[in-house]
Amino acid sequence: MVDKTLELFDCGHRACGGCGAALVARLVTKAAGTDTIVVSATGCMEVFSTPYPETAWKVPWIHSLFENASAVASGVEAALKKQGRKEKVVIMAGDGATFDIGMICISGAFERGHDFTYICYDNEAYMNTGIQRSGATPYDASTTTTPAGKCSFGNKLPKKDMPQILAAHGAPYVATASIAYPADLMQKVEKAINTRGPCYVQVHAPCCTGWGFEGDQTIAVAKLAIETGLWVNYEMVDGKVVKAKKVVRKPVEEYLKTQKRFRHLFKPTRQDAEIAVIQAMADRNAEKYAIDIKLKNE
């Protein structure tokens, strides 16, 4: 049994105040416990936690490169197997390392079926290099490489459906989670770790610096993503959605308004057509995952 009172991600790390990714590191290591080897990809989490010699990790930890965490984890897992050791292998990588540059290594490792858990802390852009667009950046978000301007509303592309891609690889357990629901997140991590084979948990981890909101709002923003249907917490077992968190949905603008990356949708003039496109995305999510709670008086 994992001792949840243990702090395995230490104080003194250099994440911004109110960092969602730092909370992911804390909660995931808590859920995983001491018998865990963490493999990190290059990114914010790696950088804010390991300037030599000040490591924040109290579990064995390895970082090699940006794109190769799944391949490194494959090697760690193979070595543990050969040596008859029981530690669990947990990858922690950002959305850039996962959705984009790590895609080949991830596909190879998931297809080979190594026994590891892949945690993607999804803050929806390349935060470590200064908020550039990634495959996880949502529609209309302004980033430094998809800036909103006189003839642009920011990122023109929808978010890549990474969980579906990994489910298609035959991953036995795929889930999405949010730092706004820590108990659910930790439960999913534990479930993934205790499922044999390559499992994937994608965690919504708002970034106050990159998205443009005050650090004390990190959890509130994450919660609004769920409550508007723009982020859905669900679980897939053997490729089938078995559970999704239901909500009484709020209009998407309640979420969008909280962040500077969507400010151009409201100022200088309100962009109703664009907001409607995003609302339609939330509506599709709601339908696809059946998350709407119907109120009695409706």
Place this chain on the structure above:
Amino acid sequence: MALAVGCRARPGKSRDNKTGSWRVFKPVFDKEKCTKCGSCMTLCPEGCIHETEEGFVAPDYTYCKGCGICAEECPGEAIEMKQEEK
């Protein structure tokens, strides 16, 4: 002191970086209102809020960056962010 081979380290040294110095606002906990629900402890990105010997919760100001998540998320409004006096 010799460097560790291959840029490695054992745990502990990150505590040398006293992030409390970053703080602008300080969370002040009201023992009367606190229900010990643990929400602040769970949601602190620093992991620096702990149960005290008297059974209450308090942040470790050596590392608390003053982000304010604990105050924002406290269901009993038992935490107030106050301007840091330095």
Place this chain on the structure above:
Amino acid sequence: MREITEGSHAVADAVRLCRPQVIAAYPITPQTHIVEALADMVANCQLDAEYITVENELSALSACIGASAAGSRTYSATTSQGLALMFEVCFNAAGMRLPIVMSIANRALGAPLSIWNDQQDSISLRDSGWLQFYAEDNQEATDLHYLAYRVAEDHSVLLPAFVCFDGFILSHTYEPIDMLSQEDIDRFLPKFTPYERLDAADPISFGMYATPDYYLEFKYEMDRALKESKAIIHKAGKEFGQMFGRDYSAMVEGYRLEDADTAIVALGSICGTTKDAIDEMRDEGKKVGLLKIRVFRPFPTEDVAKALSHVQRVAVLDKNISLGAKGAVALEVKDALYSSGIPVKDYIIGLGGRDVRKRDIKAIVALVEKGQGDMFYGLRKEVL
């Protein structure tokens, strides 16, 4: 026991005797026979290893990094484009001080695409911090694997190593080889004891980042370890000689060099052809000798300077080119002989599998005697 074996199979057999626990490799011509043979050994319980069939070379070496950090002896093999795809990972493995051993069946780099031999691939990684051994023949190709593991894993070295042998010329050639037994190798190569490993019982962070306050020192330590590995190579090579009769204590090897006026410097299989050419030139009364470089990294600067101190001129055969400058071996040899005043001429030969014959070696000797060099040798007339 002497056997007539294909180079790749002999190398695979040598790797088996080193008892790697994790192998990760991706197929690429002309390395394939090695990894196929190893896969066959695993499939037939002749080799107790985890064999990871990765999706590309970048992942091959990355998996080796993970396995090595977790405390297992690891192996990979590649060449050419595959090694180029590993470029980033090569620097990383060395910087992380993980003693991975990798065979390089040397091949040219595209474009233009070429599957044939030269040494551009491994030479291009000369700055990465890996030890680089070059084999003249398949006997040496097998023996250097035992030596490479022994040196790389030494706790005063802790750097990865390439064992390079010319693609096709050696990898696909049958030669009689003295294959050692498991008992022999177990005596020479101790069980892998990682300096540190990923272990829940003693949690260490591997691969942290270094600020400008530390980075310079980490590079200094890698350089120092590489230079100090010369003594470890000497000791292990000597011990190997005492055990099995083939002495690899020297990083360079002279052939009829003692009284030579003209010295040829080369690495790899071309040394064999050169020796034959030298014998014929000696019969004609020409005082020509060879200095074979077996270890290119660390570069044996002092050994080269000493071995060539008495010659009148040096011809370096480079199966690589630092485009816009010279061949990499010539640059090192010039550096080694800088204060001696001995003229060193460079000849870029054999790129992309162009045959280098005895008569080419003789023609190069004639050129260096006339003071002509620092050139591509044997170009087609239409480009001149």
